[in-house]
């Protein structure tokens with residue numbers, strides 16, 4: 001996927017550092033995945049109004065390498081909510097600040113992460129009833145009229 005997700009929000013922005021490189025000098029794929037997990041966890045926590053754990057990740061394909069100094073952005077949106085779980089579609093984009101055209105935005109990867117809401121004992125718990133409104137809120141851009149309308153109707157997709 002090379003187009004930015006509609007109705008996604010910027011969840012995390014960081015810089016790829018030398019400590020995160022593999023033997024080739026490029027950034028580890030595992031580091032990118034951990035950034036996605038962190039980013040999705042932020043949205044999952046907001047939607048679930050509490051603790052969550054990552055229970056599943058679908059296929060991840062890396063389209064291009066990330067290099068030291070690249071600004072790494074993770075965008076995401078909720079694409080499904082169940083009784084206790086929420087699925088968040090995440091996308092990584094980079095700005096290659098230290099090379100080539102620093103105004104470029106390059107898509108690196110995307111994947112669906114599934115989070116389960118848990119209680120203080122690590123057991124699954126139902127998503128809060130007001131979750132439906134939060135889901136709508138989470139998926140729409142700030143300031144959007146649709147956002148307010150959807151949230152007030154408790155609409156989710």
Ligand SMILES: CC(C)(COP(=O)(O)OP(=O)(O)OC[C@H]1O[C@@H](n2cnc3c(N)ncnc32)[C@H](O)[C@@H]1OP(=O)(O)O)[C@@H](O)C(=O)NCCC(=O)NCCS
Nearest residue numbers: 053054055056081082083084085086114116118122123124
């Ligand atoms: C997450 C956990 C609490 C779920 O407990 P459980 O009693 O096994 O729960 P269930 O099997 O009923 O699944 C709970 C929800 O997760 C979903 N789920 C479970 N496995 C899934 C999978 N492989 N893919 C997608 N969704 C999955 C279920 O569909 C269910 O969603 P719903 O309630 O919205 O319908 C438990 O499996 C756990 O603690 N796993 C470890 C999580 C963790 O430590 N993650 C970090 C890894 S280091």
